[in-house]
Amino acid sequence: MERKLLIERSAEGKQSLVLPSCDVPERPIENYIPKNLLRSQECGLPEISEPEVVRHFVNLSTLNHHVDKDFYPLGSCTMKYNPKINDAVAGNPCLAEVHPFQEESTIQSALKIYHDVEQYLCAITGMKRFTLQPAAGSHGELCGVMIMRAYHMAKGNHKTTVLIPDSAHGTNPSSVHLGGYNAVTVKSTQEGLVDLDDLKAKLSDDVAGFMLTNPNTLGIFEKNVLEISELVHSVDGLMYMDGANMNALLGVVKTEAMNFDITHINLHKTFSTPHGGGGPGSGPIGVVEKLVPYLPVPIIEKKNDTYFLDWDQSESIGKMMGFWGNYSVIVRTWVYIRMLGEKGLKDVSKYAIINANYIRASLKDVYDLPFQSPTMHECVFSGDRQKEHGVRTLDIAKRMLDYGVHAPTIYFPLIVHEALMIEPTETESKESLDHFIGIMRAIADESKNNPGIVTSAPQETPVKRLDEVKANRELNVRW
Ligand SMILES: *Cc1c(COP(=O)(O)O)cnc(C)c1O
Secondary structure, three states: OOOOOEEEEOOOOOEEEEOOOOOOOOEEHHHOOOHHHOOOOOOOOOOOOHHHHHHHHHHHHHHOOOOOOOOOOEOOOOOOOOOHHHHHHHOOHHHHOOOOOOOHHHOHHHHHHHHHHHHHHHHHHOOOEEEOOOOOHHHHHHHHHHHHHHHHHHHOOOOOEEEEEOOOOOHHHHHHHHOOOEEEEEOEOOOOOEOHHHHHHHOOOOEEEEEEEOOOOOOOOOOOHHHHHHHHHOOOOEEEEEEOOHHHOOOOOOOHHHOOOEEEEOHHHHOOOOOOOOOOOOOOEEEOHHHHHHOOOOEEEEEOOEEEEEOOOOOOOOOOOOOOOOHHHHHHHHHHHHHHHHHHHHHHHHHHHHHHHHHHHHHOOOOEOOOOOOOOOOEEEEOHHHHOOOOOHHHHHHHHHHOOOOOOEEOOOOOOOOEEEEOOOOOOOHHHHHHHHHHHHHHHHHHHHOHHHHHOOOOOOOOOOOOHHHHHHOOOOOO
């Protein structure tokens, strides 16, 4: 179906609107735009050919780094290659041109997609139900904390705190705080795992829950998760899994098997939506059976092959979003899951884990590795050894831009000095991993023998090193 709106100009210079594929009679443009606002002459826009326009935008796009250009190992962010078919399906007018105010009977396909994705996520995690409303991982965390609160209030529990490991993502304490609880930090051990003694010391009847990232932000699987869950459940606390790192767990272990009660999943990371530059996102929340009544309304239900929105949930925390969830991200998730199937999804995690461990093993002789345990989908090095030559992790990250790859996440997690957090994802071939390893080894060598070239990087990028403090304080985003 074509619905282009065209303005045509007759030989006498008269303009009229043409709606090519609709049976609407042509009408003079004055019917749409007041006469005094119409141009009397051509406006003299430059005439540019298609190749010139294409080259302009292609060249612009290469000024920035993106995953279509080269390796993008931004730890914790899961910058995988996103299949283009996702975009083609999400942009299909049959799916893209629906509106949430339409009658339910006219948006059955859209509701089916929401319903299917919920079922897939339940199968992947073992959770009873999901809401697809939250528009980011952090938004999901807030939703999860609100559900935690609703649960404790309904039980008459008086709880004040939520425990969080010191390796947690910064959004965790913010979400806990926004949800009305105090965030209390639990230490990590030398191994990079939750310190069980510190957890026991901080556990009390005041504890509403524990927000744990697994695998944690060091890329390490919390092998004591069952013991942690038992401890937290013993004070009627809820176990919340920050599941942003689900890329490591697909088909490997279910959230339910680790005794978590609530989890969020970042669809834009694990389930493939391009999300550089802060969006778009989707952070669905899954819960065990006893928490289902508190999920946001509406729930998408199916009865006799008809999908509908169920608003009848008296204990619900309410709504988390304007409508029912970030639709285009959810459509991409649907395509991605259906395309890969059960085995394909399991392979995603297997390859993500193998790739991270390959990098870890290939670089540990030249960069410090503060935590020795094998990792899951990412590995965290320290630039401490390079610091002895006056080279900081920030310099290493900038030098990587000269070599044409994106920098990893740096200075996070906070418990690692000069952290370099590398997540290759499953979508990279051995050749591209070897290329990256070669670059990292070259930079380690330069740091020792020619540190100036590292500390003055980048030299090859369109914009050289910024004064980041000034840029933050005096933001100027114009040309
Ligand atoms: C990305 C991430 C989040 C936050 O997700 P957003 O969608 O960016 O809000 C939370 N925790 C971890 C471990 C993450 O990697």
